[in-house]
Amino acid sequence: MFAATVRPLFARPLCSARPVQNRAFSASARAFKEFEYIKTETKGRVAILTLNRPKALNALCTPLMTELNAALRTFDADPNIGAMVVTGSEKAFAAGADIKEMSTLNFVDNFKNNFIEDWTGVTKIRKPIVAAVNGFALGGGCELAMMCDIIYAGDRAKFGQPEIKLGIIPGAGGTQRFTQAVGKAKAMHMVLTGDMMTAAEAETAGLVAKVYPAAELLEKAIQNAETIAGYSLPSVLMAKELVDASFEMPLAQGLLFERRLFHSLFATKDQKEGMSAFAAKRKADFTHE
């Protein structure tokens, strides 16, 4: 047992009726207690984290993001977990950062407190995170989905960066990751008009990996996460690291990095297991070593 101490960024967080402090949880039981804005469960080697602030369409506020990041970090450190799924409700994955909470913020405090930097912990998680998006993924909701490694969408999902309508701009990747995913033409249109994109458009544009009927989305996302979690963890972690590195590195360096990690995987037990299982026509039994 260990305790996670979290401190709200704001003196009076609008989305919390009670202080979000000293939440104790048991990593071994993989059961979190007392979370207010998210639910967690596990299925085999997959952890499922559900944003649970239905009255505000899962608008992202500091306590919600603190809980989400604490849960992600704990599952990342749990040897029994190989992949995670982040999802919301049928109506909304998340309708963006909490506009009511942000409405009174000012530049100097934002700058001094480095507002929302703490919220981006999802990008530091090493195990794969799948976003299962039903309903609205707008503003910070779309940005949160893009911080995950794969986005699967329900067929009625809507994506968008509508911050321009509020007199601001996207603040957590909506001008950068969105542009990398869909290209300049569509990114400019979405960011400058605030229009929404359907799931089908998002799949065609390259933002979304696959679209499923809304009612089947979570089950399919978990199945895909189970497939990933069943593979050798060192190779999964390296594969994720390399795909992410391709956005940061020149091609020659990226290829060299890939080659070196490819070489290194021949030091694992799982490489021997995977290849001998193939030759023996049986399923590999990976031990993640």
Ligand SMILES: CCCCCCC[C@H](O)CC(=O)SCCNC(=O)CCNC(=O)[C@H](O)C(C)(C)COP(=O)([O-])OP(=O)([O-])OC[C@H]1O[C@@H](n2cnc3c(N)ncnc32)[C@H](O)[C@@H]1OP(=O)([O-])[O-]
């Ligand atoms: C991972 C790190 C991420 C960091 C992100 C930071 C930077 C980011 O780029 C900035 C933003 O996201 S800026 C944000 C960008 N996002 C936007 O601009 C989208 C804003 N939302 C909308 O445009 C509409 O709600 C929808 C079109 C989503 C649904 O319309 P509909 O079906 O007619 O439903 P409805 O009746 O409208 O809503 C039901 C309830 O939910 C409430 N609520 C909803 N969103 C909220 C929010 N973001 N806030 C607070 N509350 C929000 C709404 O007030 C209402 O509560 P009430 O107490 O009953 O009044």
